[in-house]
Amino acid sequence: MPSRTAASDCLIVIFGASGDLTKRKLIPALYDLYHAKLLTNNFAVMGISRTSYSDDQFRDYLKKHAKQFSKHFDEQTWKEFAPRLHYHAGDSTKSEAFPEIKSRMCELAAEHDTGDNSLFYLSVAPRLYDSIIENIGRHDMVTEGRAWCSINREQQSWQRIIVEKPFGRDLKSAAHLNRVLGRVFEDDSVFRIDHYLGKETVQNLMVFRFANAIFEPIWNRTYIDHVQxxxxxxxxxxxxxxxxxxxxxxxxxxxxxxxxLNVMALVAMEPPVTMRADHIRQENTKVLTAVREIRPEVVSKAAVRGQYVAGSHGGKPAIGFLEEEGVDAGSRTETYAALQVFVDNWRWQGVPFYLRSGKRLPAKTTEIVVYFKPTPHSLFRGVSGMNDLTPNQIVINVQPDEGIRLRFEGKVPGIGMKIKSVVMDFDYAEQFQADPPEAYATLLLDAMRGDQTLYKQREEIEQAWRIVQPVLDAWEANRDETIPTYPAGSWGPPAADIMLARDSRHWRIP
Incomplete structure (x- = not known):
């Protein structure tokens, strides 16, 4: 879990500050942190983009979005927060723009007394990553490494960088981006963000598993049939x-x-030695490294893709993907994907993990479902309800209704033996009467603290690409094949159901 280290004074530099992510996520998250008094008094934000804004225009542009997306907006706090927001118009892919960027950073650091601590955020198109990172290094904006020969390393300034997804588009490009980052930043200063790992229920997975003796002994191939x-x-x-x-x-x-795949790693990981970031991420990487290679001849059974066509959603007609603005008429891009993977280690040998994601499905939900094996002997054979019993399940709802549900069998009250599934429900918000922060607020605060627990290692990134690369290659090699479709408002293409039906399993319908 994230440490309790206080956030440091720093200047946050957002490349691509006029974009959607900044107005919808980053500034509302920073405002909420300020509102909660989790930031120091000495911090400021410098947005960089090619759009021409003054500081006041930039603040006005962000205010309306902060009102919409912040969880705790009020006028007085915004008046205190807004003077910390600044803007610089420039093309950050051009080396000649960086002397002015560097000079402006120095001015703002002095104005807000942030010191030399800088947190760079790449909120730009992935094709621009290389040039911005190289420009940061070329203009000596990173002093990382000098701390190692300092007399008092604790007092040294830091420069960190947050890199948004997609982190590469395949294994080769991901490895290249890691090398580019490594030439400018030390790895403990690189924060590869995955907002899913900032969600409260995902973080609660480790507590659920490793703080409860009733679950950890059965969290293995002996008792678990499969995971969805x-x-x-x-x-x-x-x-x-x-x-x-x-x-x-x-x-x-x-x-x-x-x-x-990163959520799966948290489900399947071994207990870390400590809760230090490097120990937790080592265990996640071990899981991904242990995932069995998906050979070309098994891709058709281990992976399913689909594309939504016109249908009905929420009682209203919905257009198909090919009718969406900006989509090529002959597009073969999948809007649905399902993947079966096996983790070849002592704990999970033979237990399939099924991962699926899709657009235009009937419900918005993210969940982890652990299916347990049936009892070794059906003691209640012939008893009413025993012919179609649902296996015991643990359902971990990541969003929107955060919580954990345990499904098991119980006797229906009354004369005679009748068995029915019952649910024990832990609702996160109701139990703790809490209002969890948005994922980006958690992750931004961790970056200012220097805590990488909820961020990805370079090897995690590359191992995740290793897993899916054979599937992507096979799909690319078979571009002449007709891509399966599914109506908008349905649960995906029939091939996804067939994938599980081969082993007498089925998808859980949330």
Missing amino acids: ITAAETVGVEGRGGYYDGPDGGAMRDMIQSHL
Whole structure:
């Protein structure tokens, strides 16, 4: 879990500050942290983009979005927060723009007394990452490394960088980006963000497993039949058809590689030696390293893709993916993907993990479902209700209704023996009467603290790409094949159901 180290004074530099992520997530998250008094008095934000804004115009632009997306907006706190927001117009991909950027950073650091601590945030298109990182290094904006020969290392300034997904579009490009980062930043200063890992229920997974003796002894191949991880969205591409249909889009890259494999690693990891970030991330990496290679001849059984076509959603007609703005008429980009993986280690040998994600599905939900094996002997054979019993389940709802549900069998009150499934329900918000912070607030605060627990290692990134790369290669090699479709408002293509039905299993419908 994240440490209790206080956030440091720092200047936060956002490249791509006029974009959607800044207004919808980053500034509302920083404002909420300020409102909660979790930031120091000495911090400021410098937004950089090519759009021409003055500081006041930038603040006005962000205010309306902070009102919409912040959890605790009020006018007085915004008046205190807004003077810390600044803007610099420039093309950060051009080396000649950086002397002015560097000079402006120095001015703001002096104005807000932030010292030399800088947190760079890449909120730009992935194709721009290389040039911005190289420019930061070329203009000596990183002093990392000098601390190692300092007399008092604790007093040294720091420079860190947060890199948004997608982290590469395949294994080769991900490894290249890691090398580019490594030439400028030490690895403990690189924060590869995955907002799913900032969600409260995902973080609660480790507490659930390792703080409760009733669960850990049965968390293995002896008792667990299989695990399902679902990330379902009701929306389509939301005006981002051009991006989603591009080289970085598709459900396999956008969700399974970027998010769900990392959630799976938390479900399957061994107990870390301590709760230090490096120990936790080592165990996550071990899980991904142990995932069995998906050979080309098994791709058709281990992976399913689909694309939504016109249908009905919420009682209203919904257009198909090919009719979305910005999508090529002959697009073969998958809006649904499902993947079966095996973790070849002592704990999980032979237990399949099923991961799926799709757009235009009937419900918005992210959940982890652990299915247990049936009892070794059916003692109640012939008893009413025993012919169609649902296996015991632990359902971990990540969003929107955060909580954990345990499903097991019980006797229905009354004369005679009748058995029925019952549910014990732990609702996160109701139990703790808490209002969990948004994932980006948690992750930004951790970066200012220097805590990498909820961020990905370079090897985690590359191992996740290793897992999905054979599937992506096979799909690319078979571009002449017809991509399966599913109506908007359904639970995906029939091939996804067939994947589980081969082993007498079925997807849980949330």
